[in-house]
Amino acid sequence: MIETSRSKLRFLSGWIVILILPCLVGCSLLYKETPEDSRRKALDHFGKGERLEKQGEYLLAIDEYLKSERLSPRPAVYYHLGHCHFKLGKSARAVDYYEKALELAPDYRKARIELAMAKSGLKGEKKEVASAPPKPPAPRKPVVEEKKTAPTPAGKPKKAPLSMNPFPLPYQKTSTPSEKEETPPSVEEVRETLFPRLYGKEETAKEETENLTRYIDRKKKSMDNFAFHLDKARHYRKHKMYNTAILEYRDAMIADPSSLDAVTELADLYRVIGREERAGEIYSEVKDKFASSARFYLKWGNFFLSLNRLDEAGEKYDKALGLLPNYISALNNLGIVELRKENYSRAADYFQSVLDLDSTFASAHLNLGIVYSDHLKEKQKAREHFENYLKLGGPRSGEVREWLKAMNP
Secondary structure (H helix, E strand, O other), X not given: OHHHHHHHHHHHHHHHHHHXXXXXXXXXXXXXXXXXXXXXXXXXXXXXXXXXXXXXXXXHHHHHHHHHHHHOOOHHHHHHHHHHHHHOOOHHHHHHHHHHXXXXXXXXXXXXXXXXXXXXXXXXXXXXXXXXXXOOOOOOOOOOOOOOOOOXXXXXXXXXXXXXXXXXXXXXXXXXXXXXXXXXXXXXXXXXXXXHXXXXXXXXXXXXXXXXXXXXXXXXXXXOHHHHHHHHHHHHHHOOOXXXXXXXXXXXXXXXXXXXXXXXXXXXXXXXXXXHHHHXXXXXXXXXXXXXXXXXXXXXXXXXXXXXXXXHHHHHHHHHXXXXXXXXXXXXXXXXXXXXXOOHHHHHHHHHHHHHHOOOOHHHHHHHHHHXXXXXXXXXXXXXXXXXXXXOOOOOHHHXXXXXXXXXX
């Protein structure tokens, strides 16, 4: 009797399992992972990746970030993937991930900055160069001037400068050195304080980044938007992060479209990186805006002079003199143009015109000394101008002392 009851129970329990099992399977098939579940898992993997990254476990962190990316691709994930690859010395992979981050978030400033650093790392590999035979000593280089002012000493007789527009426009006032605004210290001036690790002390990469972020925030509050972007552009240019510098110069021009410094420095940066055509286009695009600025035409002339396009350089210097008569920097640079054309007597006339206007203009003494010494063969005049240059404390005094020693009988 008992055995019969047990058999019935086993029979019934078997049927119960058969009936319940399809229901359980059906329920599991009906349940699907929601987007919220995927997002939560992605955040979990991202958090693990951050912790591993802080510990310096970049390969393990990359694995977690890739899992997060498969579930929920976000700019921050691509940025951290780029950062980990950059730390591992894989600049090409880092560039790919930084660019993906910027595709999703064009304003992602940290990604933009580190992208420029990664690209710089790619270009920074040194190439072996076959040793060349020693070159003969380079000729002495005259000084090209970019001064803003054209001072004329009181009571000094003025000699009419050469190549002057007979119908000059009204006098264009330019700022003097005493009128310059004080600017806050550059990034370089506080680098040793902020980043002691670079100077033999220990500091984690995280602390370095936090210090830099705090510094930038403080600096942005202490400066107007234009000065902030211009300062950063100059900093990036100094460290050869040219693409990032171009972006900062553009931001500076947006903040202050009337800034001659931002325009001319951007054009010169394009020249430095080999894009002379673009540099020339910038000067042409803004010429109407700066039509009354003698300093603009001086800078434009210097651009052509750097390419040895002498006729175009002379034309721009003449334009600067038409706007600002007795502009000694333009006169000096016209002397450089004639010197390169091997018109040595005419070059000497230009340099002498500068000294007639300002006898303390050290560059003109140096340039005249070079003309008299190397080309017109008037050693006594060359010696006098070199000695005057030394009295004025010119920046190339060391070279000039050596020249004078060589000239002594």
